[in-house]
Amino acid sequence: MIEQLSAPTRVAVLGASGRMGAEAVKAVEAASDLMLVAALGRGDSLDQLATSGADIVVDLTVPESTEANVRYAVEHGMHAVVGTTGWDSTRIAALEALLAAHPETGVLIAPNFALGSVLASAFAAKASKYFESVEIIELHHPEKVDAPSGTAVRTAQLIAAERKAADVPPSPDATTSELAGARGCDVEGVRVHSVRLRGLVAHQEVLLGGPGEQLTFRHDSFDRASFMPGVLLGVRNVAAHPGLTVGLDGYLDLGL
Numbered sequence: 001m002i003e004q005l006s007a008p009t010r011v012a013v014l015g016a017s018g019r020m021g022a023e024a025v026k027a028v029e030a031a032s033d034l035m036l037v038a039a040l041g042r043g044d045s046l047d048q049l050a051t052s053g054a055d056i057v058v059d060l061t062v063p064e065s066t067e068a069n070v071r072y073a074v075e076h077g078m079h080a081v082v083g084t085t086g087w088d089s090t091r092i093a094a095l096e097a098l099l100a101a102h103p104e105t106g107v108l109i110a111p112n113f114a115l116g117s118v119l120a121s122a123f124a125a126k127a128s129k130y131f132e133s134v135e136i137i138e139l140h141h142p143e144k145v146d147a148p149s150g151t152a153v154r155t156a157q158l159i160a161a162e163r164k165a166a167d168v169p170p171s172p173d174a175t176t177s178e179l180a181g182a183r184g185c186d187v188e189g190v191r192v193h194s195v196r197l198r199g200l201v202a203h204q205e206v207l208l209g210g211p212g213e214q215l216t217f218r219h220d221s222f223d224r225a226s227f228m229p230g231v232l233l234g235v236r237n238v239a240a241h242p243g244l245t246v247g248l249d250g251y252l253d254l255g256l
């Protein structure tokens, strides 16, 4: 009997010389069902994506370039797995409009590829409606250019949605005078505090407070290897999920 071997999925990585991109290049190269066909950095022409014949583009670049990169991929019939931050509601709306014109194309925007982080955010959001107070502390390496982290923004949005659906009042806070920034920033009613510290990679705590008790959800990425199973999960599933998916939880069965 002749065994039919399916052709490997052709993957291009954008931001290939960066901290995440370099790790993703190694992960794709090590996967027998995937083939790395392009590894592009700043200044490389996006036309190399089209000529590479990539099926899927992985974007791990910078907030200023990710939108144009994804647009190019979608317009050229390639699915996209995006880890780059900076996808605010305006950009998301524009991408959804673009995808409506390319209904077979899938895009995954994953603020965090670490499975533990995805779970921690989902569990924290579910639990948050049972507590009076919620605040987020995100802690990252000092090379990070954006604050708050994309993960913290996403977590705050999930929390806000759960609390709104359950009619939970805003977290109590009697502050009437403060130094700028002392109370962090406000993401949909959730206070988010950003720490940048040498030695850290990517960490987050969601603090939930009620009378006489506190529940904390903490996740730590000690190494960028933590993100790679999620990157590969995204690459292997994005073609089966046409349209836009925000959050790797969209590809998981969390049963929440």
Ligand SMILES: NC(=O)c1ccc[n+]([C@@H]2O[C@H](COP(=O)([O-])OP(=O)(O)OC[C@H]3O[C@@H](n4cnc5c(N)ncnc54)[C@H](O)[C@@H]3O)[C@@H](O)[C@H]2O)c1
Residues within 6 Å of the ligand: 014, 015, 016, 017, 018, 019, 020, 021, 040, 041, 042, 043, 044, 060, 061, 062, 063, 065, 069, 082, 083, 084, 085, 086, 110, 111, 112, 113, 114, 150, 227
């Ligand atoms: N989703 C996740 O799990 C996750 C994890 C870590 C980092 N991130 C995010 O991924 C992004 C990259 O993080 P990093 O730590 O690797 O940053 P980095 O600065 O180390 O890498 C970014 C790379 O992209 C390159 N680049 C810039 N513009 C480009 C373009 N137009 N085309 C190709 N390459 C381009 C830069 O030269 C650099 O090498 C950030 O937005 C970060 O927040 C996401």
Ligand SMILES: O=C(O)C1=N[C@H](C(=O)O)CCC1
Residues within 6 Å of the ligand: 085, 111, 112, 113, 140, 144, 145, 148, 149, 150, 151, 152, 201, 202
């Ligand atoms: O190192 C970074 O930069 C990270 N960015 C993402 C974020 O902003 O949430 C994910 C964690 C690491």
